[in-house]
Amino acid sequence: MLNFxxxxxxxxxxxxxxxxxxxxxxxTYGKKVLLVYGGGSIKRSGLYEQLLNIFKESGITPIELPGVQSNPRISSVRQGVKLCREYEVELVLAVGGGSTIDCAKIIAAGTGYEGDAWDFFTRRARITQALPLGCILTLAATGSEMNGNAVISNEETEEKLGTGSPLLIPRFSILDPEYSFSVPPEQTAAGTVDIMSHVFEQYFSPTPGTFIQDRLAEAMLKTCIHYGPIALAKPDNYEARANLMWTGSLALNGLLGAGKRTDWATHDIEHEISAIYDVTHGLGLAILTPYWMYYVLDEKTAPRLADYARYVWGIEGSEDLAVARVGIEKTTEFFRSLHLAGSLKEIGVEAERLEEMAAKATAWGALGSFKKLEYLDVLTILQNAYKGNTAFSA
Amino acid sequence: MLNFxxxxxxxxxxxxxxxxxxxxxxxTYGKKVLLVYGGGSIKRSGLYEQLLNIFKESGITPIELPGVQSNPRISSVRQGVKLCREYEVELVLAVGGGSTIDCAKIIAAGTGYEGDAWDFFTRRARITQALPLGCILTLAATGSEMNGNAVISNEETEEKLGTGSPLLIPRFSILDPEYSFSVPPEQTAAGTVDIMSHVFEQYFSPTPGTFIQDRLAEAMLKTCIHYGPIALAKPDNYEARANLMWTGSLALNGLLGAGKRTDWATHDIEHEISAIYDVTHGLGLAILTPYWMYYVLDEKTAPRLADYARYVWGIEGSEDLAVARVGIEKTTEFFRSLHLAGSLKEIGVEAERLEEMAAKATAWGALGSFKKLEYLDVLTILQNAYKGNTAFSA
Structure with missing residues (x-):
């Protein structure tokens, strides 16, 4: 275990x-709030009206930034920053899923920064202050409601980059599982995979001696596997939505990665896809993850992948490589059972852009820590995921 | 799952x-620190001298309160409160295990309260303010380093009572597993059981639909079962000490109990024992826990006790009651393997005081929530634990 x-x-x-x-x-923070939200779903669900009533009764003035898209854009951030400055906003309130929250975070950081907020992603500037942020979560997936990370897309440069600061950690988050009852099936499935992927990125690590973190990770994976299908079949099953929502927050609040090196290669690769194609993040992860697992499996990584197969999927057997392979197959089958696509081709990714993605993904160096991935490794994973043709996914 | x-x-x-x-x-808090610690162990280990050097180099003035005992006394609290007032202390710094930290918490709360600090335990007064508190943990057990709870004994009234407030949550805690290398075997064993008992008290609950909390609980139990014997056999095994220390903090920081009713009957019963006999808390819990499990086992509680047996101990079988019984046997065997006593008689408890303990434990009402325990239930558990004669502990 490493220090943390x-x-x-x-x-x-x-x-x-x-x-x-x-x-x-x-x-606690003031009376002028920037209300950041996405499309019409909070209007259809009645949450929007409920919020306006609360604000009215409490003398709170909302300034609205609607229309934040999935894979949120730096242009939305810039709009929000402008509003915060103009109206002297005291709290940024995100209502939605990870995209909305991430956008709100960078608005909070950008308001007091004199340059352009994209600078936080190109490492031109560090986040040294931020407006306080609150969240009302409506979708279990990113865990952004309990951490200081944000991922933003730049539509002009076709880049999707992340940044983070303890200053961006929400001061409060309201997690009402009922708000996620109306999440459509594909988003429910993608959200479940997103949570699992966050766990994988921290579970698959080269750091030894992290027994407690690893068993906690398996607990979260089991929860996703148990409740993802239930939430899909019965969207208003409170127990399923509640377990997924709380697991989503715990999966990326720092708990699982504390004391170990984490990986994040699959996320880095996926970001290159959704930077160009505006694919739902969790769907991209669902396609890539089994191919990443299959690619990194070797004598050295087999014990951990076999742990995963044994403790999460209950696979028996003494030969790590074989057990690990069954675990990867189970993972693939599970993602398919959620009705998620199994290849990049199916979702419209073009073969001729894979090299560009692999190059961009590795532009700042090799990816991952569980197994280091260079340009050619990433390209191979992308090509396999494009074709969807590995043995285990037949 | 309940709201939380x-x-x-x-x-x-x-x-x-x-x-x-x-x-x-x-x-961050000031230059005048009340240094709260126990016996000579931090002097023997060199930590005390290291602290004095740090204070000297940083211009920090320590005011010392040494001699805090296990099952910390209200008299130590009163001494500490007096020192804090006299020297206008700005931060209370606990160096030790749970006893020291609990004592420091009530000193922190008592300093600004004009009455006697025991009032917080008799419900005469609520905690409305407290000096900031920091911890340096030297023993994995109570989790006090990450929560707002404290248990204090009153030697005059032979009472051991708990209180809590978010104001008592430490601002910071330094957890260096190496500080626990010198913990003697019995304390290592008792600390491991204490952690497990904290998990049990939250795991065994009547609240349905708490899948994520329950899997997290099992993760922590597995960690204790894996590393307790290693820490006992190799006191300076960093991996074992690190996993136990972090698990101890996580087991009682609120995570496992969030969203569910918790039990705490075993703790309540144990407190009556250690209030009179000054028994190590974890040892008392090790003796009582299997008898509590055995007593509460019935058709209604069997599924959860069987979950425990299956997921923590890997017991197979379809009949919940039978599987649960094997889980209880395994628990008993495990505690014995840590060289902990198996009956109250062995540790000097007197048979003629059991009724008094049962009466005191239930003076404010029935105990527990997994299964409600009245006076006679508690007395039976105490009598069984006294004799140590149930079938499974043969």
């Missing part, structure tokens, strides 16, 4: 009706 | 050499 420093400062209000905490939380 | 509100504000500095964070942390 960690803190989980977000106040979590979890459960049915927890919106009742909103006014008190907001008023 | 949670936050984990303690800054954790985990690992070898993390004492390097101390001066910076302390100076």
């Amino acid at each position: 420093d960690i803190q989980f400062p977000t106040r979590i209000h979890f459960g049915r009706g927890k919106i009742e905490e909103l006014a008190r939380e907001v008023l | 509100d949670i936050q984990f504000p303690t800054r954790i500095h985990f690992g070898r050499g993390k004492i390097e964070e101390l001066a910076r942390e302390v100076l």
Whole structure:
């Protein structure tokens, strides 16, 4: 186990009706709020109107930034920054899933920064201050509601990059599983895979001696595998939505990665895809993950991949490589059972752009830590995932 | 799953050499520190001298409260409160295990309270303010380093009572597993059981639909079962000490109990024993736990106790009651393998005081939530634990 420093400062209000905490939380920071949200779903669900009523009753003035898209754009961030400055906003309130929250984070950081917020992603500037941020989560997936990370796309440069700072950790997050009842099936499936992928990126690590972190990771994977299909079949099953929502937050709040080197190669590769094609992040991960697993499997990585197969999928057997392979097959089957596509070709990715993606993904160096991936490794994974033709996915 | 509100504000500095964070942390709060510690172990280990050097170099003035005992006394608290007032202390710094930290917490709360600190335990007064608190942990057990709870004994009234407040949550805790290398075998064993008992008290619950919490609990139990014997056999095994230390913090920081009713009957019963006999808390728990499990096992509780047997101990079988019984046997065997006593008689408890303990334990009402325990239930558990004669412990 490696040394680490960690803190989980977000106040979590979890459960049915927890919106009742909103006014008190907001008023801790001020009365002028930037309300960041996506499309019309919060209007259809009635949440939007509920928020306006709460604001009215509590003397809170919302300034609205609607229309934040999935794979949120730097242009939305710039709009938000402008509004925050113009109206002297005191709190940024994100209502939605990870895209909305990530956008809100960079608005919070960008408001007091004199340059352009894209500088935080190109490493031209560091985040040294941010407006306080609150979240109302409507989709279990990214865990952004409990961490200081954000991923933003730049539509002009076709880049999708991440940044992070403890200053971006939400002060509070309201997690009402009922808000996720209306999440459509593909998003429910993609969200489940996104959570699992966050666990994988931290579980598959070269650091030895991290027994507690690894068993916690397996607990979260089992939860996704148990409840993903239930949430898909019964969208208003509270138990399933609640377990997925809380697991989503725990999977990326720092707990699983504390004390170990983490990987993130699959995420880095996926970002190159969704930077160009605007693919749902979790769908891209669902396609790539089994091909990444299959590619990195060797004598050295087999024990950990076999642990995964044994402890998460209950695969028996003493030969690590063989057990690991069954675990990868199970993973593939599971993603397919969620009705997610199995190849990049199926979702419209073009073969002639794979080299460009592999080059961009490795532009700053090799990816991953569980197994280091250079340009050719990444290209091979992309090509395999494009064709969808490995033995285990037949 | 029930609604919950949670936050984990303690800054954790985990690992070898993390004492390097101390001066910076302390100076955030001030220069006058009450240094709370126990016996001579921090002097023998060299930690005490190291602390004095750090304080000297950083211009920090320590005021010392040594001699805090296990099952810390309200008299130590009163001494500490007096020192804090006299020297206008700005931060209370606990160096030790749970007893020292609990004592430091109530000193922190008592300093600004005009009455006597025992009032917090008799419900005469609520904690409304507290000095900031920092911890340097030397023993993996209570989890006090990451929560707002404290248990204090009153030697005059032979009471051992608990209280808690978010105001008592340590601002920072330094967790260096090397500090626990010198923990003697019985304390290592008792600490491991204490961690497991904290997990049990939250795992065995009547609340349905808490899959993620339950799998996380099993992860922690497996960690204790894996590393307890290693730490006992090789006291300076860093991996074992690190996994136990971090698990100890996570087991009682609120994570496992969030969203469910918790039990705590075994703890409540044990407190009556250690209030009179000054028994090591974890030893008392090791004796009581199997008898509690055995007593509460019935048709209704069998599924959860069988889950425990299956997922933690790998017991196979389809009949819940039978599987559960094997799980309880395994638990008993495990505690014995740590060389802990198996009956209350062995540790000097007197048969004629069991009724008094049962009465005191249930004075404020029935115990537990997994299965409600009235006076006669508690007495039977105590009598069984006294004799140590149930079939499974033969």
